[in-house]
Amino acid sequence: MITEKLKKKIKNFNRNKYLYYYQKYYKKLKIQQNCVLIESTHGANISGHMFYILQELEKNYNHLNLFVAAKNIESIQKFLNDQNIKRAKVVKHLSKEYCRLLASAKYLFNDTTFYPFFNKKEGQIYINIWHGTPLKKLGKDLENVTEVGNVQKNFYMTDKIIVNNEYTRNIIEHAFNISGVYQGKMVVGPSPRNSVMFDEKIRQKIRSELGVTNEKIYFYMPTWRGSVGRVNHDHSKILSDLEEISGKLQKNEIFFVKLHPFQANIDLSEFENIYSMPEKYEVYQFLTAVDVLITDYSSVMYDFLVTGRKIVLYTYDKEDYFSTRGVYEDIDDYPFVQAKTVDELLIALRDNKTFSYKEMQEKFCPFDNIEGTKILCDYLFNDTTYDCITETDIYNGKKTTAIFCGGLWDNGITSALLNTLNNIDTSQRNYILFFERKRLKKEHFYKVRDLPEGVLYYPIPGGLNGTFIERIFYKFYFKYEWFKGPVVQHFVKNMFLPEQRRFFGDLKIDDYIHYTGFDRKFAELLSHLDENINKIIFVHTDMFKEYEAKKSYSKKIIFGAYKKADKIAIVNGSLKDDLENNLPFTKGKIFTVNNFFGEKRVRELAKENIFATILPTSVTYAYVPTEKINFQHLNKNINLFLQSHERFQEYNNLNIRDDLDQLMKENHVNIAKRIEEKINLANEIIIEKTIGKSKSRLLNELFDENIKFFINIGRFAYEKGHERLIEAFEKVNKENPNTRLIIIAPHGPLKNKTVRQVRNSSAKSSIYILGRMSNPYALLKLCDAFVLSSYYEALGLVVFESLAVGTAVITVDLEGTVKYLQNNEAIIVENSTEGLYQGMRKFLLNPYNFNSFNFEKYTKQSIEQFNSLLNHSLIR
Structure with a gap:
């Protein structure tokens, strides 16, 4: 009997057969020297640049075998027949034949991208003629920073990226993270699709076929509404506009419409x-x-410039449209008439005023001409040089370091990496942070937006390629520790060897750093990289204790990566002996690279308004008493709230400031009473609509000088020791009820267990558990002491972040952390529940004078250590 799960797997297999076909042909077939595969918009049509390249090759390159990818073979075949294109064979997109051609055709042409499984073979030539001059923002300039991934991947593989103006070239370099690292040629030359618009014979031929003599032809080409991944399918506006236009057209006016594919179901009959x-x-x-x-906002406006004929922008929703889609240019600066209503549109169409597009033509289509397609093909296939074609190398000659960074989750590893990038000189090399596209969550997008100058990022799209049998071996290899041996390694190796090229294309990777140290896929990839790449893997914790406690990684894969790595970077020298004793092959390639403490970054973040950082934070647990809370301490800091959030307008609506003049006319007692009433009312609004009662109580207590706050930051995991921290705090709180404990824990396997412990705790009314905070440092700064309660850590990074913002530190005795704290900078206690209790008690009972920590000394040392990992020569 076939289960539903098996049915689903069979369905997925049938739907994704192309993945298996492609891998089979990729390994089996040689390059077909005279074969050309042309694909436009993933096979949705054959138009624009790709059509005119095909047309030119059909006419003048008889030695080439031409193939066109199509989702709908019949419609595209009919179109090609209408265009008298006979030699080109149309193949079904993602079919077996398509995969054969994609894996073997020498010449590959595209105007967007090939799917993520595509992996250009050595000997193939990939030409991307970008499909338009951008007005709307692209790539990493969009809200969703991961959408850049597949275009970026394709560009890393292209031999030539062709555009028709410098403006577009500059945007592509920036928006798709190829600046400085791209190995191909950026080419500015004539636009293939614009060449035809210089042809007066074709103009007359088509007008004759349409039966047009002296009539005016208006052509409406609206762009689509919505944003990437969220198309607006409401067609009521366009239909109502067309109805109004239809009723007002004159006899000598002919109105044509070309709707966007997303609007294809609109019936104009x-x-x-x-x-x-x-x-x-x-x-x-x-x-x-x-x-x-x-x-309206379509790039066709830039193309039509070459005709010198009138362009009218119908911008009825300009403000709304631009609020959801950023733009690179202000269309109000363009010499086009804009219309917001149908009547304004018709007036603009019939207006005979003179106009000039000369400046825009020079900027956006300076090289376009009637011979443009012919010239471009001659350049591409015969290496002929032309004055109207310029090649640019944008590779900067620096060495390139690729750093696998995982999903940039809220943890110490991510903090350590960001601290590293903010401290090293990123101008000396090219740095690319890479990660699987789906692993970066929306709440972490800001981390790649805020990377230092010169650091690129790369969201790798798609899964691993592999034949059917390779995928079976891969699945078992990754799932079961016992599944190994020469035969298994043979299939795994065959699967991973091509992946370096699929991930990085033609990029010259000099250093590959597996920074997280845990991820299996990219550790296995490290084991199969080219010999000339400097392979580095980081160790952030005691891996043997980690495995014993949680079995959170694959020994065979991670330790296999240690064996293949050129350098193993440990973040604390105390890890070295265990590694060498347990894994003797690591001797001679272990480098100590102490984590950067990131004190400058942390201090800057700590300046953020506490209300602004608390507002978006979820409360995992907080005790809320039934009795009314006296928010006197919160009231004293109400102005801080006003500065923090757009909802302060709700407070302003109470008109405290507007009433001051009137209040001043009353007696002193009334002024105080009226203001107090309004502030109390404001607190109700804050509590009910903005902050929430539990967070309001937390903030009120934070501003109370009589209450002492201890804080711990770390995920819900065994090694963080939350259960013993809570037990120790219970004893402290019993002795001193004016104490509080905050635990900031974004995620982790022990979440439910920890929350249950707190709910049942004798100190439950004094403990707060908060969810993820994009910036916890403003809160950390307000607390009295940070408590490190971990059973084991290579380095308790938050200890030093606390010292950076002036918060006292109580830490258990962990060698990797306390070795830096030998000058009375913190309270160091026994690594036990009792030790934690005594440490907090000591802090409360005795005035404690801490010495300041010397950050500069260790920052300089860490820079030297990190640079020692990389090749010394910075220029090829």
Whole structure:
């Protein structure tokens, strides 16, 4: 009997057969020297640049075998027949034949991207002719920073990226994280699709076929509404506009519409004088026949400039549209007439005022000409040079270090990495942080947006390639420690060897750093990298205790990576002996690279308004008493709240400031009473609508000088020792009820267990558990002492972050941490529950004078240690 789970697997297998076909052909087939595969918009059509390249190759390159990828073979075949293109064979996108061609054709052309499984073979030539001049923001300039991944991956593989102006070239370099590292050629030259618009013969031919003599042809090409991944399918506006236009058109006016593919289901047949663009024409052919182009925010405006004919922008929703889609240029600076209503649009269409697009033509289409497609193909296939084609090398000659950073979760490893990047000189090398695209969550996007100058990031799309049998071996190899041996290694090796090229394309990677030290896939990849790459893996904790406690990684894979690595970077020298004793092969390649403490970054973050950092933070646990809370300490800091959040307007609406003049006319007693009433009312709004009661209580107590706060920051995991911290605090709180404990824990396997312990604790009314905080340092600064309660840590980084913001530290005796604290900078206690209790008690009972910590000394040392990991020569 076939289970539902098995049915699903069979369905997925049938749907994704192309993954297996491609890998089979990738390894089996040689390059077909005269074969050209052309793909436009993932096979959705064959138009624009790709159509005109195909047309030129059909006419003048008879020795080439031409193939076109198509999702709908019949419609594209019919279109090619209408265009008298006979030699090109249309193949089904993602079919077996398509995979064969993608894996073996010497020449690959695209105007967007190939799917993530694509892996350019040595000997293939990949040309990407980018599909438009961007007005709307692209790549990493969008809200979702991971959407850049597949375009970035494709660009890393291309031999040439072709655009028709410097403006677009500069945006692509920045937006797709290729600046300084791209190994191919950035080419600025004539646009293939714009060449046809110079052809007066085609203009007359199409107008004749349409039966047009002296009539004016208006052509409306709206862009789509919505944002990436969220298309607006409401067509009511466009239909109502077309109805109004239809009723007001004159006899000498012909109105055509080319709808975006997302609007393809709109039926225009009900209109007598509004027509869809005839399907037998390619859109840029049809543009030759047009007298006035109507668009809004589409890049076609830049292309139509070459005709010198009128362009009208119908921008009825400009403010709303630009609020959801950022733009690189202000269209108000363009010499185009803008219309917000149908009447304004018709006036603009019929206006005969003179206009000039000369400056825009020089900026956006300086090299376009009637021979543009012919010139470009001659350049690409015959290496002919032309004055209208310029090649640029944007590779900066520096060595490139690729750093696997995981999902940049809220943990010490991420903090250590960000501290590293903020302290080293990132101008000396190219640094690329890479991670699996789906692993970076929205709440962590800010971490890649805020990377230092010169540090790129790369969200790798897609899963591993592999044949059917390789994938079976891979699955078992990663799941079961016992599944190993020469046969297993053979299949795993065959699967991973091509992955370096699929991930990084033609990039020259000099150093590969597995920074997290745990991830299996990228540790296994390290084991199969080219010999000339400097392979480094970090060790952030006692891996033997970690495995004994949690079995959170694969020994065979991680220790196998240690064996293949050139250097093993330990963040604390105390880890060295255990590694060498347990894994003798590590001798001679262990480097100590002490974590950067990141004191400058932490101090800057600690300046953030406490209300602003608390507002978005979830409360995992907090005791809220039934009796009314006296928020006197919160009231004293109400202005701090006002500065922190847009909702302060709710407070301002109480008109305290507006009432002051009137209040001043009353007696002193009334002034005080009225202000107190309004502040109390404001607190109710804050509690109910903004902060919430539990966080309001927390803040109120934080501002109470009589209450002492202890804080711990770390995920819900065994090694963090939360259970004994809570037990120790219970004893402290019993002796001194004016104490509080905050635990900030974003995630972890022991979450439910820890919350249950607190709920049942005798100190439950004095303990707060908060969820993830993008910036915990403002809160850390307000607390009296940070408590490190971990059973084991290579380095308790938060100890030094606490010292950086002036918060006292109580830490258990962990060698890797306390070796830096030998000058009375912290209270060091026995590594036990009793030790934690005595440490907190000592802090409360006796005035404790701490010495300041010397951050500068250790920062300089860490820089030297990190640089020692990398090759010394910085320029090739």
